[in-house]
Amino acid sequence: xxxxxxxxxWDPNLLVELLINGEEQVKKLEANLGEQASPEFCRTLxxxxxxxxxxxxxxxxxxxxxxxxxxxPFCSNNTTxxxxxxxxxxxxxxxxxxxxxxxxKDQERREISKKRKTLPKWSNQVRVNPGAGIExxxxxxxxxxxxxxxxxxxAKHPRGYxxxxxxxxxxxxxxxxxxxxxxxxxxxxxxxxxxxxCSCEKPLGAVAHAPASQQTGTQQSQYVAGEHQKxxxxxxxxxENQLLLNFQTNLKVKTEGLDMGKHEHDxxxxxxxxxxxxxxxxxxxxxxxxxxxxxxxMDSFSxxxxxxxxxxxxYFSVSPCRMSNLSTGFNHHTAESEFTxxxxxxTSAANSPVVDMGxxxxxxxxxxxxxxxxx
DNA sequence: TGTATTTGACCGGG
DNA sequence: CCCGGTCAAATACA
Numbered sequence: 222x223x224x225x226x227x228x229x230x231w232d233p234n235l236l237v238e239l240l241i242n243g244e245e246q247v248k249k250l251e252a253n254l255g256e257q258a259s260p261e262f263c264r265t266l267x268x269x270x271x272x273x274x275x276x277x278x279x280x281x282x283x284x285x286x287x288x289x290x291x292x293x294p295f296c297s298n299n300t301t302x303x304x305x306x307x308x309x310x311x312x313x314x315x316x317x318x319x320x321x322x323x324x325x326k327d328q329e330r331r332e333i334s335k336k337r338k339t340l341p342k343w344s345n346q347v348r349v350n351p352g353a354g355i356e357x358x359x360x361x362x363x364x365x366x367x368x369x370x371x372x373x374x375x376a377k378h379p380r381g382y383x384x385x386x387x388x389x390x391x392x393x394x395x396x397x398x399x400x401x402x403x404x405x406x407x408x409x410x411x412x413x414x415x416x417x418x419c420s421c422e423k424p425l426g427a428v429a430h431a432p433a434s435q436q437t438g439t440q441q442s443q444y445v446a447g448e449h450q451k452x453x454x455x456x457x458x459x460x461e462n463q464l465l466l467n468f469q470t471n472l473k474v475k476t477e478g479l480d481m482g483k484h485e486h487d488x489x490x491x492x493x494x495x496x497x498x499x500x501x502x503x504x505x506x507x508x509x510x511x512x513x514x515x516x517x518x519m520d521s522f523s524x525x526x527x528x529x530x531x532x533x534x535x536y537f538s539v540s541p542c543r544m545s546n547l548s549t550g551f552n553h554h555t556a557e558s559e560f561t562x563x564x565x566x567x568t569s570a571a572n573s574p575v576v577d578m579g580x581x582x583x584x585x586x587x588x589x590x591x592x593x594x595x596x
Numbered sequence: 597t598g599t600a601t602t603t604g605a606c607c608g609g610g
Numbered sequence: 611c612c613c614g615g616t617c618a619a620a621t622a623c624a
Contacts, residue, residue: 367601369616382615386600398615 340415347409363417377403393419
């Protein structure tokens with residue numbers, strides 16, 4: 222963490238690590254080639270490698286681009302955001318002169334729209350139980366409050382806008398957009414923006430101990446992961462597996478995205494069962510998964526960092542919650558540029574076209590990854 | 597009564 | 611000017 226916090230903007234060393242990571246991924250690919258890994262997976266892995274190097278290139282370019290920029294739009298956790306004008310907190314906590322309220326509002330609006338552009342952004346695809354057909358907030362471990370809904374041009378279904386419930390209380394700027402996929406009604410595209418400055422305290426604890434209860438009844442029922450309820454004993458293990466599955470699935474689909482050129486959000490299916498938990502213990506696993514793939518790459522870069530400018534180059538699967546945590550630690554990386562992180566998970570193995578993956582987590586690696594080291 | 601959702605209006609960017 | 615994103619009053623709900 223300190224490692225990164227020191228890298229307020231760009232660090233050649235990080236680039237080197239990125240490249241090294243690429244190399245290691247190549248090795249992994251080689252290893253997988255000799256095993257049972259599906260050709261698809263190997264291919265996606267290869268694509269991932271490609272994207273890794275693309276990122277490296279991008280990073281260099283970005284560095285030049287960002288040379289003029291100063292600070293990330295929001296600060297990391299340890300430093301309370303210097304309450305930008307847009308900060309709800311400022312609206313709440315700081316006595317804003319009420320006389321010129323309108324003026325302030327206008328200013329705020331501008332600031333907000335400016336800053337929002339720079340907020341980290343990543344997307345999920347959430348698959349819900351077919352038949353459940355309920356527009357769901359898709360609980361991901363955070364409490365969201367809907368503040369708008371909009372019909373989107375060309376989309377069959379309206380897009381829902383959610384912001385963190387603690388926005389006012391804690392100035393959490395995290396927002397998300399949920400939109401049902403046109404092609405597959407059981408899939409929701411969830412775009413997250415901003416990190417949860419409120420998270421990882423309450424949510425974490427809650428998630429850690431009651432992953433299932435965390436989801437509302439309706440939401441819970443939507444998720445294909447009925448096994449969550451029925452197989453709670455194996456919950457953790459399943460989650461870990463799911464995470465793995467998710468990752469592979471992501472890779473796969475994302476690769477497709479790569480193939481297509483730029484598909485920011487057209488990704489794979491995603492499920493939340495693991496997502497909420499992403500904040501808690503399983504996120505260990507998750508990270509381990511990441512670590513498995515990315516090895517110390519993840520140790521070196523935040524996912525956000527991996528997606529310097531935009532979507533086109535992101536093929537990392539990260540739990541939103543995790544993500545927020547990560548970005549928390551790496552704001553300086555993410556903040557500068559808008560990015561889209563493609564995150565996806567699979568709600569259930571049943572939903573996953575790629576259940577058996579050759580992507581096996583090594584216990585050693587698993588244990589080796591210690592979040593505490595990370596932060 | 598307090599909180600969450602709905603929904604039409606508003607605003608800014610492209 | 612259009613469209614996406616947000617606001618905020620009205621409404622629903624517990």
